[in-house]
Amino acid sequence: MSTKPGVIDRRISRFGRIKKWLPLYLMMLPGAIYIIVNNYIPMFGIMIAFKQVDFSKGIFASDWIGLKNFEFLFASEDAMIITRNTILYNAAFIVLNLVIGIIFAIFICDVINKRLKKLYQSAILFPFLMSMVIVGYIVFAFFSMQNGIVNKSILPALGQEPIFWYNDPQYWPVILIFVNTWKGVGYGCLIYIAAINGIDPTYYEAAELDGAGKLKQIWHITLPCILPSIITLTLLGVGRIFYSDFGLFYQVPRDSGMLYATTNVIDTYVYRGLMRQGNIGMSSAAGVYQSVVGFLLVLVSNLVVRKISKENALF
Amino acid sequence: MVNRNKGYQIAINIVMMIVVCMVVLPFLLLIMSSITDENVLLAKGYTFFPEKFSLGAYEYILKSGEKIFRAYGMTILITVIGTLINVGMSALFSYPLALKNLPGRRVITFFVFFTMLFNGGLVPSYIMWSTYLGVKDTVFGLLLPNLLLSSMNILLIRTYFSTSIPDTLYEAAQIDGAGQLRIFRSIVLPLGKPILVTIGTFSGLAYWNDWTNGLYYINKNTELYTIQNLLNKMVSDLQFLAQNATNLSSSATAELSKVPSTGVQMAIAFVAILPIIIVFPLLQKYYSKGIALGAVKG
Numbered sequence: 001m002s003t004k005p006g007v008i009d010r011r012i013s014r015f016g017r018i019k020k021w022l023p024l025y026l027m028m029l030p031g032a033i034y035i036i037v038n039n040y041i042p043m044f045g046i047m048i049a050f051k052q053v054d055f056s057k058g059i060f061a062s063d064w065i066g067l068k069n070f071e072f073l074f075a076s077e078d079a080m081i082i083t084r085n086t087i088l089y090n091a092a093f094i095v096l097n098l099v100i101g102i103i104f105a106i107f108i109c110d111v112i113n114k115r116l117k118k119l120y121q122s123a124i125l126f127p128f129l130m131s132m133v134i135v136g137y138i139v140f141a142f143f144s145m146q147n148g149i150v151n152k153s154i155l156p157a158l159g160q161e162p163i164f165w166y167n168d169p170q171y172w173p174v175i176l177i178f179v180n181t182w183k184g185v186g187y188g189c190l191i192y193i194a195a196i197n198g199i200d201p202t203y204y205e206a207a208e209l210d211g212a213g214k215l216k217q218i219w220h221i222t223l224p225c226i227l228p229s230i231i232t233l234t235l236l237g238v239g240r241i242f243y244s245d246f247g248l249f250y251q252v253p254r255d256s257g258m259l260y261a262t263t264n265v266i267d268t269y270v271y272r273g274l275m276r277q278g279n280i281g282m283s284s285a286a287g288v289y290q291s292v293v294g295f296l297l298v299l300v301s302n303l304v305v306r307k308i309s310k311e312n313a314l315f
Numbered sequence: 316m317v318n319r320n321k322g323y324q325i326a327i328n329i330v331m332m333i334v335v336c337m338v339v340l341p342f343l344l345l346i347m348s349s350i351t352d353e354n355v356l357l358a359k360g361y362t363f364f365p366e367k368f369s370l371g372a373y374e375y376i377l378k379s380g381e382k383i384f385r386a387y388g389m390t391i392l393i394t395v396i397g398t399l400i401n402v403g404m405s406a407l408f409s410y411p412l413a414l415k416n417l418p419g420r421r422v423i424t425f426f427v428f429f430t431m432l433f434n435g436g437l438v439p440s441y442i443m444w445s446t447y448l449g450v451k452d453t454v455f456g457l458l459l460p461n462l463l464l465s466s467m468n469i470l471l472i473r474t475y476f477s478t479s480i481p482d483t484l485y486e487a488a489q490i491d492g493a494g495q496l497r498i499f500r501s502i503v504l505p506l507g508k509p510i511l512v513t514i515g516t517f518s519g520l521a522y523w524n525d526w527t528n529g530l531y532y533i534n535k536n537t538e539l540y541t542i543q544n545l546l547n548k549m550v551s552d553l554q555f556l557a558q559n560a561t562n563l564s565s566s567a568t569a570e571l572s573k574v575p576s577t578g579v580q581m582a583i584a585f586v587a588i589l590p591i592i593i594v595f596p597l598l599q600k601y602y603s604k605g606i607a608l609g610a611v612k613g
Contacts (some may be wrong), residue, residue, distance in 0.1 A: 021418060023495040024411035028423070031408030034464045037448075038440075045439020059442065104334065105325040116328060123335040125599055129591055131524030133546045137584040141348055147577060149344065152360025158317045182337065187606060194607035214323065239432075246527065249521040254550055257558065270437050275531075278358045280438060287436030295433045315429070 015246040046291065049284040078269060082286070086244050086265040096181050097188050098230065104185065105192035106218060107204065112177050121193070132247025133182055139175070139252050149190035162218045169262040172253060176263065179252055180245070188233050195226040230311040235305055239298035242266065292311035344590075349373070349582035356578055372582035375575070383545065383583060390541040390587075393457050394522040401463055401518040402511055409469050413476035416483065424473075430466045441531055454539060456532030463523055468514045469533050471608055475510040476503065516598055523591070542587045549580055562604040 002088060049069050051062040073079050111117040125137070142150050143165040151162035165171055203221045212220065223230075244265040253263040266286055273283030306313040346363060351365035359366065376383055400416050412424060419542050440460065450456040480503065487496045504511070529544035540548065575583070591598070 008383070017418075024417060027407040027412050027495075027499070029563045031404045031464055031469070034404065034425075035430060035466070037429065037443075038459075038461065038463070039434060039466075042435030042439035042443055043433065045435045045443060048439055048442065055446070056545050068420070107331055110323070110327055111331065112324060113328075116331070119601070120331045121336060122595070122599055123331075123338045125603065126338055126595065129524075129595070129598060129602070130588060131526060131543055133526050133543045133550075134345075134584055134588055137546065137581065138345055140339070141344050141581065144361070144528075147356060147360040149361045151361075153362055190603050214320075244534075251550075252528075252548070254554055256554065263403065265438075274438055274441060280442075284436075284438040287438045291434060291436050300408060308548075 005252075030176050036245075041114070045285075046278065046288050047071055049288040053280045053284075069281040070289070073289070074286045076282075078264070079286075079289075081261065082264050082266050082269045085262065087241055089173075089180075089244060089265065090237065090241040091314075092177050093180050093184070094114060094234060094241075095238075096177065097185055098234060100181060100185050101188035102192050102223075102230070104189045104225070105196055106222060108189070108193055109196045124189050126186070127183045128186040130183070132245070132251040135179060135247075136251035136254060138181060140254065143175070166254060166256045167258045169259045172259055172262045176252060183248075189231050191233065192226055195229040196222060199225045228312050231305060231309070232314070235301050235312075235314060238301045241295065241297060242294040244268075246271065317599045326469070334356065344586055345581055349578060349585050351578060353576055361581075369578075372576070372578040375579050376582055376586070382540075383586075385538060386540045386545040387586070389457075389539060390543070392521060393454070393525075393541060394519055397458055397462055397522040398515055398519040400458075401465075401468075402515045404464055405468050405472055405514055406507065406511055407499075408464075408474035409477055410499055410507075411487070412469070412473045413480075414483065415477070424470075427466045427469050437531075444534060451532050451535060452536035452539065457525075457528050457539065457541065460528050460532065462518070462525060465517070468517060471605070472507065472510050472514060476507055480506050483499065509601075509604070510608075513601045513608070516601045517605060520528050520598065520602075522592070543581070546580070546584055546587060549575065549583075 049057060050064055050066060051059070052065045052068075053059060054062045104120075108117060108120045108124075111120065140148070142148055145151060145162065145164050145166060146192075148165070150165070155162055163171070165175075199221065203225075204217055207217050207221060244267050246267040248265050249265045249268045250271070253259045256263075266289070269289050270283045270290070273279045273286065302314050340363075344363060347363055347365060348356065348361040350368050350370060351362070351436075352367035353371060355365055355367045378513035412420060412427075414420070444456070444460050445451040448459075450459055484499060484502055484506075488502055493501070524543065526541070526543035528549050529541055530547060533539050533544060537548070566590075
């Protein structure tokens with residue numbers, strides 16, 4: 001008899017706890033179901049890469065073939081090309097978005113005229129809000145072989161012959177890197193602007209009293225103060241170095257087959273393998289390659305940052 | 316600190332003005348191309364200073380643009396429904412996650428965060444959505460995959476709720492006998508409005524600009540195309556025509572050559588970005604805030 005009240009108390013308190021939190025868990029239910037379906041179930045779908053998929057048998061009953069798909073993938077020339085393209089483009093994007101983003105941020109923060117400042121902030125954000133389809137159309141207006149402004153107006157004015165832009169892969173690294181910077185630099189720039197605005201102005205006043213010039217102030221005050229943002233953005237970039245903006249590499253070159261040497265990246269390769277050739281084995285192998293190496297890169301880059309400055313690590 | 320040196324001010328303003336031109340001119344070229352007379356366009360190409368203007372492209376859209384209107388309506392429909400569900404689901408998911416005493420809080424946060432580190436990739440997603448969940452060639456194919464909820468947004472809202480709404484507010488409401496749903500409705504939603512509007516602009520723009528879901532999941536039922544899918548389809552039709560010009564049957568060529576003229580294509584592209592231009596001041600206000608928040612670790 002003596003233990004009973006305690007048991008009842010505990011029961012009541014557990015019931016009370018459930019009653020207290022249950023509505024909250026129920027609120028989370030729709031989102032949780034969506035995340036499980038949209039994100040977690042496809043993670044297990046990675047096994048497709050180790051199977052000979054036969055839709056008449058279904059995914060689960062299809063035969064296991066071990067690493068065959070990967071052997072085919074890495075035996076092909078494509079594996080090398082898409083890996084090289086993906087990494088080199090991303091490296092260029094990380095560096096350019098960082099350097100140009102910071103320069104523009106410093107300039108914009110230094111502009112005295114409020115209206116102009118607002119104009120500049122709008123201008124760098126504007127292309128960021130456009131879809132890649134639209135960007136593809138704009139690039140086409142410049143480089144279209146029959147009607148483009150470059151071939152029809154600019155090159156003739158310079159006395160040059162028209163160039164078949166969409167047939168010649170050599171021009172595309174420059175075009176794609178330019179387009180990416182044009183469209184994407186605003187994102188990082190706005191983050192750097194927010195970081196610079198958060199710097200205590202007395203630092204600069206003190207530096208000015210000491211006679212430090214503009215460059216010295218940037219080097220010794222601005223850059224160290226916005227270092228956390230720089231590290232975060234670079235870390236995110238390095239972690240995603242195996243992923244690319246599918247739209248940039250698919251829409252902007254207009255999916256032109258002659259440009260694949262310099263425009264094919266892992267994401268476009270996976271898409272074309274799956275949708276055009278119906279080669280589920282190869283494209284799923286490339287997808288797993290991307291997911292796994294990408295995941296390792298996130299972990300490693302985060303680990304490196306933790307070693308250098310713990311407070312700037314993402315997790 | 317603002318540098319008032321005159322030479323420096325002039326220099327940075329010149330640089331930034333060049334940047335403004337580099338942003339504005341390409342869009343201006345798009346607009347000019349859409350109002351250039353078709354014959355002039357074919358002879359002289361796209362140009363900033365067309366010899367002859369014509370609103371023919373827009374007349375064509377108004378007169379025989381049934382497909383275009385349908386696609387536009389589709390984009391609006393998907394954007395509105397998708398954004399409402401996205402914001403609703405995100406708010407419901409993030410509020411409990413912001414409560415420090417919620418049992419399992421860390422596990423659930425990791426459950427969300429992990430999806431940002433690792434994913435299964437396109438092939439398993441595609442097979443799941445199209446073969447097992449049957450969204451192919453339905454409106455759900457545009458609405459459901461990938462865009463309905465974003466882990467990043469959940470973490471943003473959670474951080475906002477837990478830092479800008481004081482804990483004591485929940486407790487006070489609880490003591491007053493308010494149920495969790497009441498608290499959510501009458502405290503969390505009103506106080507969280509700024510972040511929810513920000514997330515709404517993220518989601519709305521993502522739906523408006525999305526063309527990948529249509530590319531993957533809408534193949535036969537082209538009546539479901541959004542405006543972005545329509546633009547994408549015109550490009551791939553032209554590309555197909557160019558690559559197979561010699562060995563196509565004449566009927567297939569005739570079908571493909573119904574692709575609207577270059578001027579009309581540019582006009583459709585302009586119509587597709589017009590809403591973004593109109594609401595840009597509003598977008599900018601919330602979008603910039605959201606971007607700045609995203610940089611602060613949650």
